[in-house]
C-alpha cells in the first residue's frame with residue numbers, strides 16, 4: 001500500500017511572548033490511500049493542532065510532512081494554496097462560513113478557487129441531497145441551525161473531490177441519523193481511494209475507523 | 220489577482236463607513252500637509268527671488284495711503300475726483316522716478332479675449348518692461364518706447380503658455396501684434412499683499428499707454444506702483460506733490476521690509492497650521508491602526524475560509540492591500556480635484572503629497588503583513 005501521508009518526527013510548539021506550549025513531540029505516522037483514520041484524546045491534547053498541520057494551514061512545525069510524496073514545507077505559498085484547494089478538504093472544528101454568501105456559494109467556493117469553467121452543480125446537488133441540505137442551498141448561513149451549518153461545511157470540504165479529508169470533530173452538533181450518513185460518505189471516499197482523518201470525541205465515530213490514533217498514548 | 224481584486228472590492232463595501240472615514244481623514248491630512256509644504260516652498264522662492272534682486276528691492280517702495288494704513292480695502296470704490304488724482308500722481312512719480320508697475324486689466328469680459336480664448340491681460344509700463352520682462356524673454360523682445368504710443372495694433376508680450384499657438388510677429392484678432400514670448404515658468408513677485416509668485420505663463424502683457432491712461436482703472440495705478448526711491452527727500456517730494464493736489468499723504472513700504480513683516484505676521488498662523496497638521500497626522504495614524512485592527516478582527520474568520528478553500532496568503536495580503544490602495548487612490552483624487560479647482564499648489568507640495576501617500580501605504584502594508592501572518 002503506497003502512502004498518502006508520511007509524517008516524520010513531527011514536533012509542534014506554540015511560541016508566544018513570554019513562553020511556549022509544547023503540544024506534541026516526534027510524531028511518526030503513515031497513512032495509506034483509502035484509510036479511514038480516527039484521532040482521539042482528551043480536550044487540549046493537540047488534535048486540532050495536528051490536523052491543521054495535515055491540512056496545510058500551519059507550517060510552523062518541526063519535522064517533515066510528506067503528502068502524496070511531496071514535502072509540504074518546500075512548497076511555495078501558491079503551490080500550497082492549490083494543494084489545499086485540490087488535494088485537501090478541511091473541515092474546521094469551529095464552523096466557518098461566509099455569512100453574506102448563500103450556502104450554495106459557500107459550498108462552491110473551493111470550486112471557484114480551482115478556476116473551474118463550469119461549476120460542479122451535479123456534485124453539489126448530490127452532496128446536498130446526501131447531507132440533507134438540499135432545500136437550504138439558497139439560504140444564508142445565519143438562517144441555518146448549527147447542525148445544518150456543519151453539514152454545509154462538510155459539503156464544502158468535499159466539493160473538489162480531494163484525496164485527503166481532514167475533519168476536525170465534524171459530528172459535534174449532528175444527530176445520530178446524520179452521523180450515519182456522514183460516516184457512509186466518508187467510507188465511500190475511502191473506497192474510492194481517498195483517505196479520511198477525523199478527530200472525534202464520539203465513540204460512535206471512532207469505532208468505525210480503520211485505525212485510531214490515541215493522542216494520550218502518543219504524548 | 221482577479222480573485223484578490225474581487226475580494227478587495229467586496230471588503231471595501233462591507234466596511235463602507237470605516238473606509239469612508241479613513242478616506243476623508245487621509246484626504247484632510249494630506250491637504251493640510253500640502254498647504255504647509257506649499258507655504259514653505261513659496262516662502263523659499265520669494266526669499267531667493269528677493270535676495271537675487273536685492274539691489275533693486277532694497278530701494279523699491281510700495282505706496283500706501285495714510286488713510287489706509289490700518290485696513291486696506293481691496294474693493295474700495297474711489298470717487299471720480301480721487302481717480303483723477305491717482306492719474307496725476309501716477310504721472311508725477313513716473314516722470315520723476317523709476318516706477319515699474321503691472322496690473323491685471325479689469326475691463327469688461329469682451330475686452331479679455333485673445334484669439335478666441337478668454338485670457339488674463341496685464342498692463343505694464345515701460346519700466347516694468349525693462350526691469351522685469353526683458354530678462355524673461357524667450358523669443359522676440361520686450362516693449363520699446365514706440366510700443367507706448369497709441370496705434371492701430373497693440374503690441375503684446377505673451378507668456379510661454381501661448382508659445383504653441385502663436386509666434387512672434389503674429390497678429391491676433393486684428394488687434395494685437397505679438398512682439399515677444401516669455402520663457403517657460405517665468406514669474407515675478409508683487410510683494411504688495413501676498414508673496415505668491417505671479418505665474419506669467421498664461422498672461423498676455425500689453426503696454427500701459429500714457430495717452431490711454433484715463434481708460435484704465437486708475438486705482439491700480441497707485442496700488443501697484445513700485446517706485447525706486449533713493450532718500451527721504453524723495454518721499455517728501457512725493458508727499459509735497461500729494462499735498463499740492465490735495466491727495467492723501469503716503470507711507471512708503473520698502474519691499475524687503477514688507478516681506479519681513481509679512482513673514483512675522485504669518486508666524487502664528489503657520490504655527491497653528493503645523494500644529495493642526497501634526498494632530499491630523501496622529502489622528503489619521505491612530506484611526507488607521509484601530510480601524511484596520513477592527514476590520515481585520517471582523518473578517519478574520521472569513522479570511523480563514525478563503526485560506527481553507529485554497530486562497531494563498533499572498534492573495535489575501537494583496538486583497539487587503541488593494542483595499543488600502545483604493546482608499547489611497549480616492550483620497551489622492553480628492554486632493555487633486557480640490558487642488559486643481561481651488562488651490563493651485565506648487566510642484567513641491569504635490570511631491571510632498573506623493574511622499575506622504577507612499578509612506579502611508581508602507582505603514583498600512585506593514586500592518587497588513589503582520590496581520591496576515593496571524594491567520
Ligand SMILES: Nc1ncnc2c1ncn2[C@@H]1O[C@H](COP(=O)(O)OP(=O)(O)OP(=O)(O)O)[C@@H](O)[C@H]1O
Nearest residue numbers: 014016021023042043044045046047048049050093
Ligand atoms: N494559537 C495557539 N497559541 C498557543 N497555544 C495554542 C494555540 N492553539 C492551541 N494552543 C494550545 O495547544 C494545545 C492543543 O490545542 P488543540 O486545539 O490542538 O487541542 P484539541 O486536542 O484540538 O482540543 P479539543 O478537543 O478541545 O478541540 C492546547 O493546550 C492549547 O491551549
Ligand SMILES: [Mg+2]
Nearest residue numbers: 047048093168
Ligand atoms: Mg480541537
